[in-house]
Amino acid sequence: MSVLPLLTAFLALQGGAAKSKFSIDVFLQQGKNQVAVKGGESVTGEVTFVVKPVTTNPIQAIELYVGDDLRETDGSTPYEFKLDSLAEEDGPIKLRFKGFTSEGENAEKVFTVNVDNGVSLGADAHVAKGNAYIAESKFDEAITEGRIALKADKDSKGARLLLGRAQFAKGAYDKAQKYAEDVLEVDKKNRDARELLISLNVQRAFSATSKATSDRREVVDTIKKSLMSAAKMRSAIRDEDLEGMKRDATSVEFLDAAIKARRYSLVVDVLEKEIPNQYKRTDLVNRLAFSYLMLSRVQQADALLKNLKKFGEYDAYSFALLAIDQAELGDDTGSDDAIKEAILNSPDSLGVKTAQAYIAIKRDRTKALGDAATSLLRDTEVRSEAFYFAAALANKQNQINKGRSNFEKAIKADAADHDMYIEQGNEAISLALTPNLAAADKDYQFEFAKAMYATALECRPSSGQALAGIGIASLYQKKFDDAVKFTEAATKASPNYPAGFYAFAAALAAKDGELAKTYTAVVNAQTKDPGNDVYRTQRAAIEALRPTLLKNRTNAMLRAEGLDARNLRGRSMPTTDNVFKYFNTTGRTPVISTPSRG
Structure with missing residues (x-):
C-alpha cells in the first residue's frame, strides 16, 4: 500500500480535528456573577448572556437566534447579548448562539430556556411587588415588575406610576415625566401622578442650579418655571x-x-x-x-x-x-x-x-x-x-x-x-x-x-x-x-401690611427722582430749541404727574407709619436699602406652624 494516501488521510484528519477545537461557552449574567447556561433555566425581564469563544483564531462574529430569527450580531469582545424576555410569550423558547472565525470555522450552542414573567398573575400583583422593590431601593427590579404589569394590562395606571417612580429614583427624569403624563392623559386629577410631577419639577429646579452654563438667565428661567x-x-x-x-x-x-x-x-x-x-x-x-x-x-x-x-x-x-x-x-x-x-x-x-x-x-x-x-x-x-x-x-x-x-x-x-x-x-x-x-x-x-x-x-x-x-x-x-x-x-393685596406701603413710598420717590432728571433734561433741551412742541408736551406731562406722585408717596408713608408706629413713625422717605432692611427683619410677616401641627 502506498504511503502517500495514508499521509494525506492523516493530515486531513488532523485538519478536521483542528477545526473541531473551536467552541463557544454561554453564560448568564447574574449580578456580578456569570453562571454557565445548561438549558432549562427560567428567565424574567431583561437578561444578559455572555459568550466566551474557545479558539486561537480571531473571531469574526457571534450571532444570537431566538427560534429561527436572528436577533443580534456582535463582532467585538466582550460578546454580550441582551434578551428582553418581555418581548416573548411566557413559556419555552429556543436560543441558538453561533460563532464564526476569520478562518472559516464555526461553532454553536443551542439551549431551551423558559420565559417566566408571571404575566398571568395580573398587573396588580406585579405593581405591588415593584413597589416593594422601590422601598428596598431595588429600582431595576421595580422597572422589570412595572413592565410585566404593563404587559399584563396595557392600561394599568399603577404600572405606569411604578415605572415613573423607579425611573425618577434612577435619575431618568424625562422617562419618569412621560409615565406620569401618560396617567394624567386618562385621569387628569390623578393625585399620585401629580405628586410625581411635583417631585420631578422640584428636582429639575435644583439640578439647574448646578449646571455649568454661560446663560445664567436661562438657569433662572428654568428654576422659576420648574418651581x-x-x-x-x-x-x-x-x-x-x-x-x-x-x-x-x-x-x-x-x-x-x-x-x-x-x-x-x-x-x-x-x-x-x-x-x-x-x-x-x-x-x-x-x-x-x-x-x-x-x-x-x-x-x-x-x-x-x-x-x-x-x-x-x-x-x-x-x-x-x-x-x-x-x-x-x-x-x-x-x-x-x-x-x-x-x-x-x-x-x-x-x-x-x-x-x-x-x-x-x-x-x-x-x-x-x-x-x-x-x-x-x-x-x-x-x-x-x-x-x-x-x-x-x-x-x-x-x-x-x-x-x-x-x-x-x-x-x-x-x-x-x-x-x-x-x-x-x-x-x-x-x-x-x-x-x-x-x-x-x-x-x-x-x-x-x-x-x-x-x-x-x-x-x-x-x-x-x-x-x-x-x-x-x-x-x-x-x-x-x-x-x-x-x-x-402689594398695598392692595394686603392693606394692613406696613412693609408694602413702605416699599410703595420708596418706589414712588424713586420714580419721582427719575422724572426730576428727565424734567431737567427736557427743560435744557427746550431752552436750546424753544419752538419744539415735543419738549413742551413732555414738560407739561411731567409737571402734571409729579404732584400726584408726591401726594401718593406721602399717603403711603403715612399709612406705613400708622401700621407700624414703633418702627416707622418719624422716618424720612426711605431709600431702597432702608426698605429692604425693614422688609427682611422687623417688617416680616409671622411664620408659625399651623394650628393642626401646633
Missing part, C-alpha cells in the same frame, strides 16, 4: 381637598384644609360669626387668630386673644400666637411673657418652637434663632418649618451652601412653602448687595430673587410680601415703573 409648576400643582391639590368638604365653621378638618390651602380669608369669613358663641372652643379661636395674623390683621388678633382670656382658656398654641401678636404690636415684654407661658404649657410644641424662632428673626437675634432652629431640627419628625428656620439661620450667618441645602429640603417637603420662597428671595437680594460684586452677578441675584417671589405668589396669589419683594428687587435694578406697579399691588 412655579410644582407650587401650582401642590396648591391645586390642596384647593381640591378643600372644595370636596362641606363648609362648616365648627369642623376643625374643614378649617385646617382651608388653612393648608392658604385661604385665610375664608377661615375668617366662616369663624367670625361663630366665635362669639364658641370661646370655649380654644381650637376654633386659635385658627381664627392664626388667620388674622397671616392677613396682617394684628389688632383683630389681639382683640380676639384678649376675649379668649376672658371667656375661654389658653393652651400652649394660644400663648404662642399671643407672643407673636405682641411682638407685631411692639410689646416686647408682653411677647416674652406669653412665650414663657407657652413653654410652661408645652415646651415641645411645634407652635411654641416656631413662634420662638420667628420672634428671634424679627428681633434680629441670631443666637436665639440658632437655639430655636437647632431644637426644631432635633425633633423626631423634621418638618418643613424646621428647614425654613435652619435656612434663615444659615443665611444670617453667611453660610450660603448650608442655607441652600435647607431651602432645598424645605421645598422637597412642601413645594408650596410660601415663606421659604420669600426667605430665599431675601437671601438672593442680600447676596446681590455683596460689596464689589460684578454687575452681571448682581443682576443674576436680583432676577433669582424675583423668581423666588413670583413662586411665592403662585403659592399665595394675594401675598403682599411676594409683590413687595418683586417691587424691591425692581427698585435695585432701577426698573422704577415695575417697582411702582408691584409695590402698589
Whole structure:
C-alpha cells in the first residue's frame, strides 16, 4: 500500500480535528456573577448572556437566534447579548448562539430556556411587588415588575406610576415625566401622578442650579418655571381637598384644609360669626387668630386673644400666637411673657418652637434663632418649618451652601412653602448687595430673587410680601415703573401690611427722582430749541404727574407709619436699602406652624 494516501488521510484528519477545537461557552449574567447556561433555566425581564469563544483564531462574529430569527450580531469582545424576555410569550423558547472565525470555522450552542414573567398573575400583583422593590431601593427590579404589569394590562395606571417612580429614583427624569403624563392623559386629577410631577419639577429646579452654563438667565428661567409648576400643582391639590368638604365653621378638618390651602380669608369669613358663641372652643379661636395674623390683621388678633382670656382658656398654641401678636404690636415684654407661658404649657410644641424662632428673626437675634432652629431640627419628625428656620439661620450667618441645602429640603417637603420662597428671595437680594460684586452677578441675584417671589405668589396669589419683594428687587435694578406697579399691588393685596406701603413710598420717590432728571433734561433741551412742541408736551406731562406722585408717596408713608408706629413713625422717605432692611427683619410677616401641627 502506498504511503502517500495514508499521509494525506492523516493530515486531513488532523485538519478536521483542528477545526473541531473551536467552541463557544454561554453564560448568564447574574449580578456580578456569570453562571454557565445548561438549558432549562427560567428567565424574567431583561437578561444578559455572555459568550466566551474557545479558539486561537480571531473571531469574526457571534450571532444570537431566538427560534429561527436572528436577533443580534456582535463582532467585538466582550460578546454580550441582551434578551428582553418581555418581548416573548411566557413559556419555552429556543436560543441558538453561533460563532464564526476569520478562518472559516464555526461553532454553536443551542439551549431551551423558559420565559417566566408571571404575566398571568395580573398587573396588580406585579405593581405591588415593584413597589416593594422601590422601598428596598431595588429600582431595576421595580422597572422589570412595572413592565410585566404593563404587559399584563396595557392600561394599568399603577404600572405606569411604578415605572415613573423607579425611573425618577434612577435619575431618568424625562422617562419618569412621560409615565406620569401618560396617567394624567386618562385621569387628569390623578393625585399620585401629580405628586410625581411635583417631585420631578422640584428636582429639575435644583439640578439647574448646578449646571455649568454661560446663560445664567436661562438657569433662572428654568428654576422659576420648574418651581412655579410644582407650587401650582401642590396648591391645586390642596384647593381640591378643600372644595370636596362641606363648609362648616365648627369642623376643625374643614378649617385646617382651608388653612393648608392658604385661604385665610375664608377661615375668617366662616369663624367670625361663630366665635362669639364658641370661646370655649380654644381650637376654633386659635385658627381664627392664626388667620388674622397671616392677613396682617394684628389688632383683630389681639382683640380676639384678649376675649379668649376672658371667656375661654389658653393652651400652649394660644400663648404662642399671643407672643407673636405682641411682638407685631411692639410689646416686647408682653411677647416674652406669653412665650414663657407657652413653654410652661408645652415646651415641645411645634407652635411654641416656631413662634420662638420667628420672634428671634424679627428681633434680629441670631443666637436665639440658632437655639430655636437647632431644637426644631432635633425633633423626631423634621418638618418643613424646621428647614425654613435652619435656612434663615444659615443665611444670617453667611453660610450660603448650608442655607441652600435647607431651602432645598424645605421645598422637597412642601413645594408650596410660601415663606421659604420669600426667605430665599431675601437671601438672593442680600447676596446681590455683596460689596464689589460684578454687575452681571448682581443682576443674576436680583432676577433669582424675583423668581423666588413670583413662586411665592403662585403659592399665595394675594401675598403682599411676594409683590413687595418683586417691587424691591425692581427698585435695585432701577426698573422704577415695575417697582411702582408691584409695590402698589402689594398695598392692595394686603392693606394692613406696613412693609408694602413702605416699599410703595420708596418706589414712588424713586420714580419721582427719575422724572426730576428727565424734567431737567427736557427743560435744557427746550431752552436750546424753544419752538419744539415735543419738549413742551413732555414738560407739561411731567409737571402734571409729579404732584400726584408726591401726594401718593406721602399717603403711603403715612399709612406705613400708622401700621407700624414703633418702627416707622418719624422716618424720612426711605431709600431702597432702608426698605429692604425693614422688609427682611422687623417688617416680616409671622411664620408659625399651623394650628393642626401646633
